[in-house]
Amino acid sequence: MLWLGIRCLDLPLAALITDYRPDYPLAILDGQRICACNAAAAAAGVTTAQPIASALAHCPTLQTLPRDPQRESVALESLGMACHNFTPRVALHPPTALLLEIGGSLKLFGGLVALLAKLRALLDLHRLPASLGAASSPAAALLLTHAETDPLTYLDRHGEIQPKVFTEHLHRLPLTALTCLPSVRNALSQAGLETLGDLLKLPPSALGRRYGKDLLRYLQRIQGQYPDPQTPLTLPPAFQRSLEFDLGVEDVETLLFPARRLLQELSGYLRARQRSCGSLHWQLSQQDGATTKLPLRLTHPRSDLQHLLELTRLSFIGLRLPAPVTALALHCRDLQTPTTHQSDLLGTLGRAADIETLETLCDRLGARLGTEAIQRPLSCDEHLPERAGVLAPLAQGKDLQPALPQAPRPLWLLEPPRPLATQCNRPCLADKPLALEPDPERIESHWWSTPTSRDYFRGHSSDGRHCWVYRDRRSGAWFLHGLFG
């Protein structure tokens, strides 16, 4: 087991400002004290835990925002959701930390270095600077996030702990890192202890007598000598997330960055729940109060991030934004158990790999052209030609292959039929009478609702077109219904 602790350094700031990085000095206030500040404020001398008065004395232009614990917990939770892309075991440690068990994922990601690089890219996307710590016990991993050294200094490339360096780092940790036991921490510092190493050197029985059982248990957990079960992050039954932008996003390309972030969370969510999504719903709220809804339907349920991202990009491209977007929301309720191709969805013959390529292609085409743009011809068991052959959306209907009529049907059908002018009782196309072949075919149907009776003729126009025309026997009018293409 290898636990990775992630402690977000600027969570109060990152939770409030998602869309831009302010270059003016900005700090977040928790009561009367600074709890987070940006780089410009830090350069001016503002530090965390500073009272507001002295912060303003250092930096008179400092802007402040009140802390919003609600948004902080949402931000931490969404980071946890996205972390499911790395491991199924994610535990939150509010207010600012989370734990991942990565021992089982190292092989999949090609080693610790590659995994950490991917994780850092994710943290960048969430605009959350964080410090990492790794250890074989959860408590030690969380503690080591205070060390501010890269885990690669005490782990080798395969994720094995190098005992000597590791112990050195652990022992060097200041006791201020013991955030979980604030009362004991003060008592220890008054006793003249400074580092964790000092504490671990003392006899446990004496420590227990003086500072209570909790400290002993904690020290045992750090050393992996006492069970430390982690509560996994609970997942909601449907995925629904939104990001708000204070400044508003004006162009579609920029919108793809937050979209990518939401999709990464969705991908983590789907992975954790072992589901695929059949459709997505994007919702863009604009400054003028209007909302744009973009549904994305997939030919076959999928869960891979790259595919979903590509589809989102294609559906965003054609978008016209009259006003800046202030919030972007992603909903996904259509969760399905992932299936592999056995008998295929499109009702065709073919290898599973081919069908998957086709579905990827259809999804891409549908995302840009609209899902209704892709159709396939279906033949139905009907007498009227316009009902016997139709175009149906990809996912709908099954071709039952009913018996074919004896007489030839035209490859092109005009829908609706085009009324034809007549000269001397003969139908005309482009003002010239058609040469009709004898022996019309009579098609009668729907006597129970809209009685239809037609005589179909094959005709030749003077410009070389071969037509399929009919005379409506009730009204006597002529119509062009098809062309032998």
Place this chain on the structure above:
Amino acid sequence: MRPSHSHLLQYPGLRPAAAAQSAPSGIATGNPSLDAQLHWRGWPTAALTELLAVPGTGEFRLVTPTLSQLAARGWIFLLDPPYLPHAQALRQVGLPTARLLVLHCSSGGDQLWAGEQILRSGTCAAALFWEQDANWRHGQLLRLQSAARTATGPVFLYRHPQALRTWSPAPLRIGLQSHAAGNRLIIHKQPGPSGQTLPLTSASATALIHTEPKSPLAAYSLTHPREANREATSPSRPQAPH
């Protein structure tokens, strides 16, 4: 010592003259007399074929024998057909409708984009484009032709006969013309001799191909009045294998 020109062969349009002697292989059109006239001995693959015709003159039936052959290899895409392709008629000419996908694009740009996606996907056995009302610009035709090079099957582009007046990168251009004695097919452009004409018989009669299997290829017959002269003047053109 002769310098080597092998690096030139990487350009798609160039091929050594020696190779031109042997006929490149195309996909049979289902009509031996048309095959015999075509440079590729059939429809060219991985290249654009332009068909200049008004809908209803037999322009779709010209390719249906090839399409029903190719349906087993992958899917057939119809982009912006002028009318609704009738499923019963498609089955009558032997096309499995489950292998056909019809796309409707709102603009020429979308159609070109979709075409490129389809041709590069590797699932496409054949693609048929119908030029939308706005004429394609040269650049768009070039893009389509370069996308067609990546395709595995034939790519057909249906255009209005008036487009014949403008230049096109397609290596094969075929026109359908109405004629007193039935419609005719004219090979307007291909590598080697062009200008041959073939008569097409009545459309409604050939639509019966599927129901009357004894005459599947009787739809066309070869008449080429100038053929004897052409054979005499251009000895480089190889004789069709019969």
